Amino acid sequence: MASPKRLRVVQYGVGPIGLASIRAILARQDVELVGAIDIDPVKQQRDVADLAGLRRPTGIRVSDRPEEVLASGEPDVVLHSTQSHLEAVLPQLKACLEARASVISTCEELLFPSARQPKLTRELDALARSKESVVLGTGVNPGFVMDTLPLVATAPCQEVRSVLVERVVDVAARRGSLQKKVGAGMTPDEFRRGRRKGQVGHVGLLESLHLLAAGMGWELDRVTEKVEPVLAKKAIRTPHVKVQPQQVSGIHHVCRGFRKGKQAIRLDLQMFLGAKKPHDRIVILGTPAFEVRIKGGIAGDEATVGMMLALARGVHALNPGLRTMLDSQLPRFRSAE
Amino acid sequence: MASPKRLRVVQYGVGPIGLASIRAILARQDVELVGAIDIDPVKQQRDVADLAGLRRPTGIRVSDRPEEVLASGEPDVVLHSTQSHLEAVLPQLKACLEARASVISTCEELLFPSARQPKLTRELDALARSKESVVLGTGVNPGFVMDTLPLVATAPCQEVRSVLVERVVDVAARRGSLQKKVGAGMTPDEFRRGRRKGQVGHVGLLESLHLLAAGMGWELDRVTEKVEPVLAKKAIRTPHVKVQPQQVSGIHHVCRGFRKGKQAIRLDLQMFLGAKKPHDRIVILGTPAFEVRIKGGIAGDEATVGMMLALARGVHALNPGLRTMLDSQLPRFRSAE
Numbered sequence: 001m002a003s004p005k006r007l008r009v010v011q012y013g014v015g016p017i018g019l020a021s022i023r024a025i026l027a028r029q030d031v032e033l034v035g036a037i038d039i040d041p042v043k044q045q046r047d048v049a050d051l052a053g054l055r056r057p058t059g060i061r062v063s064d065r066p067e068e069v070l071a072s073g074e075p076d077v078v079l080h081s082t083q084s085h086l087e088a089v090l091p092q093l094k095a096c097l098e099a100r101a102s103v104i105s106t107c108e109e110l111l112f113p114s115a116r117q118p119k120l121t122r123e124l125d126a127l128a129r130s131k132e133s134v135v136l137g138t139g140v141n142p143g144f145v146m147d148t149l150p151l152v153a154t155a156p157c158q159e160v161r162s163v164l165v166e167r168v169v170d171v172a173a174r175r176g177s178l179q180k181k182v183g184a185g186m187t188p189d190e191f192r193r194g195r196r197k198g199q200v201g202h203v204g205l206l207e208s209l210h211l212l213a214a215g216m217g218w219e220l221d222r223v224t225e226k227v228e229p230v231l232a233k234k235a236i237r238t239p240h241v242k243v244q245p246q247q248v249s250g251i252h253h254v255c256r257g258f259r260k261g262k263q264a265i266r267l268d269l270q271m272f273l274g275a276k277k278p279h280d281r282i283v284i285l286g287t288p289a290f291e292v293r294i295k296g297g298i299a300g301d302e303a304t305v306g307m308m309l310a311l312a313r314g315v316h317a318l319n320p321g322l323r324t325m326l327d328s329q330l331p332r333f334r335s336a337e
Numbered sequence: 338m339a340s341p342k343r344l345r346v347v348q349y350g351v352g353p354i355g356l357a358s359i360r361a362i363l364a365r366q367d368v369e370l371v372g373a374i375d376i377d378p379v380k381q382q383r384d385v386a387d388l389a390g391l392r393r394p395t396g397i398r399v400s401d402r403p404e405e406v407l408a409s410g411e412p413d414v415v416l417h418s419t420q421s422h423l424e425a426v427l428p429q430l431k432a433c434l435e436a437r438a439s440v441i442s443t444c445e446e447l448l449f450p451s452a453r454q455p456k457l458t459r460e461l462d463a464l465a466r467s468k469e470s471v472v473l474g475t476g477v478n479p480g481f482v483m484d485t486l487p488l489v490a491t492a493p494c495q496e497v498r499s500v501l502v503e504r505v506v507d508v509a510a511r512r513g514s515l516q517k518k519v520g521a522g523m524t525p526d527e528f529r530r531g532r533r534k535g536q537v538g539h540v541g542l543l544e545s546l547h548l549l550a551a552g553m554g555w556e557l558d559r560v561t562e563k564v565e566p567v568l569a570k571k572a573i574r575t576p577h578v579k580v581q582p583q584q585v586s587g588i589h590h591v592c593r594g595f596r597k598g599k600q601a602i603r604l605d606l607q608m609f610l611g612a613k614k615p616h617d618r619i620v621i622l623g624t625p626a627f628e629v630r631i632k633g634g635i636a637g638d639e640a641t642v643g644m645m646l647a648l649a650r651g652v653h654a655l656n657p658g659l660r661t662m663l664d665s666q667l668p669r670f671r672s673a674e
Contacts, residue, residue, distance in 0.1 A: 024495045144493050152489045154670035155647045156481050156640030158361045217672040288636035292629060299625040303493030310492045326667050333491035335554040
């Protein structure tokens with residue numbers, strides 16, 4: 001029987017992250033899955049247990065009718081993992097808010113939406129306030145390793161001159177959709193065309209940069225962003241892609257923020273097949289100065305789901321509106337018991 | 338001229354940390370020093386600039402009359418660094434609250450005061466609420482490296498089985514009072530007597546453990562604490578102490594928390610003269626599992642002042658009462674501009 005304190009959750013988006021989220025929700029006692037939404041025709045009306053590779057049916061079936069799921073499920077929180085751009089997911093977020101559910105989303109632009117979409121940000125904030133609900137973007141990257149964690153690392157500093165964050169991910173160990181997203185297997189020309197169309201690359205680095213700057217109260221006078229393909233030196237083959245020498249194995253993405261003419265933030269993200277010594281690294285130049293290293297780096301998809309659950313559990317402590325990680329109470333794992 | 342937004346601050350306690358705090362306050366545009374309190378007779382009526390080794394007089398003179406300083410200074414926040422035990426500092430904290438000032442304190446027990454002083458905790462919480470003010474304990478250790486930072490590191494975890502934190506500090510590079518506090522130069526017998534009287538050792542490790550457990554919602558069924566002297570293998574001499582071979586060079590302090598019969602948290606603190614490879618290290622066993630390392634470790638006193646300033650700047654976002662780091666909005670450096 002459901003305890004009255006259980007958090008009622010709808011999973012919006014049943015892709016790889018959504019399924020990992022569903023497995024995590026079903027494993028917890030303090031969270032109850034009350035609905036699942038996805039537009040994919042082949043997933044319609046299938047029990048989420050079936051899609052998530054779990055034996056025991058849940059009775060929760062995937063539906064492409066958000067309004068129905070939200071009305072019947074009466075969720076406290078929607079965990080939302082569909083797309084990267086705010087404009088594309090706006091109607092989805094609005095539907096959740098209209099049902100008076102708060103939303104924790106992995107939509108990358110939502111980490112710091114005013115960076116690219118100031119008008120939509122104001123609109124969404126006003127709607128969330130009027131519905132006494134919260135919308136917040138999070139995840140592992142953006143959402144943690146290149147923004148939240150570096151920000152918290154600055155807490156003991158009397159002064160910070162600059163923050164450098166480096167993340168190196170060997171995407172060979174990651175899901176196929178991510179390998180394709182970083183352009184693995186493309187020719188350099190295909191990569192450039194894909195970049196122009198917004199089909200390859202990482203969304204969110206600019207958002208991380210803006211979150212970092214806003215968190216420290218830094219006004220940036222200039223921001224640069226550069227995405228280069230990484231070319232394979234030898235043939236690479238994964239279960240998902242084949243890459244010939246001189247084809248693209250992934251990306252090298254750098255965002256830099258300048259303050260008073262000097263580089264104040266540098267975010268350096270390398271995601272490619274066969275990347276050596278994957279790691280996360282944060283360098284704080286200030287008083288005190290120090291370097292934080294995570295050998296191997298924090299595993300992407302598992303951590304994204306972890307962040308969603310951590311923020312969902314803390315959502316009631318936030319004031320209604322469009323919130324960011326800056327508003328979050330100390331983000332942390334919260335036990336189900 | 339003072340901008341209306343400047344935070345008015347009194348420094349309560351003008352020891353090594355208090356003086357570092359005063360230097361940091363005077364270096365910022367957004368914070369204004371409006372008073373300084375200390376009981377030390379030799380410091381009375383001296384300009385804090387003089388004590389802090391600064392050329393330009395501030396007009397702020399040390400006083401041993403808290404009520405007068407608080408009434409005339411009208412601080413928004415008191416930065417409080419006097420003693421480690423809540424009982425000893427309680428009258429000081431009450432005086433601040435009576436003046437309707439919030440308090441950010443480095444009193445180690447105040448990090449998680451209900452651990453040792455549940456009654457005083459309730460009393461202080463009630464007073465703070467009635468005065469619409471905040472009391473919060475912070476610092477670098479306890480306050481950051483062995484509690485807040487490890488907690489934030491757990492945020493991306495779907496599940497955490499255990500958290501191990503290790504801090505190794507070479508106190509040879511630290512202030513003399515800290516070298517003495519860890520027993521450097523004592524015989525093993527003197528150390529044991531000093532321990533019994535509460536005169537040597539580190540206060541706060543138990544508080545860090547309880548903050549970690551509470552933050553994750555873990556109920557611990559057992560907590561152990563062990564403090565051992567570290568003995569010098571050869572003679573060591575610092576500007577502050579002389580240590581003969583087989584005399585004490587510092588401490589090895591371990592706190593462990595058990596949950597469902599298994600070790601769930603282990604905090605291991607080594608502070609001694611000549612400690613090799615000083616570092617901070619956080620190991621999270623869970624999903625995902627990873628290890629965070631800070632080579633050299635985070636410098637103590639500088640970081641304590643940084644934490645106080647970061648929390649002071651965020652104090653208005655907290656609800657009145659006795660708060661802990663768990664309630665803090667994302668702790669971070671906040672620029673003075």
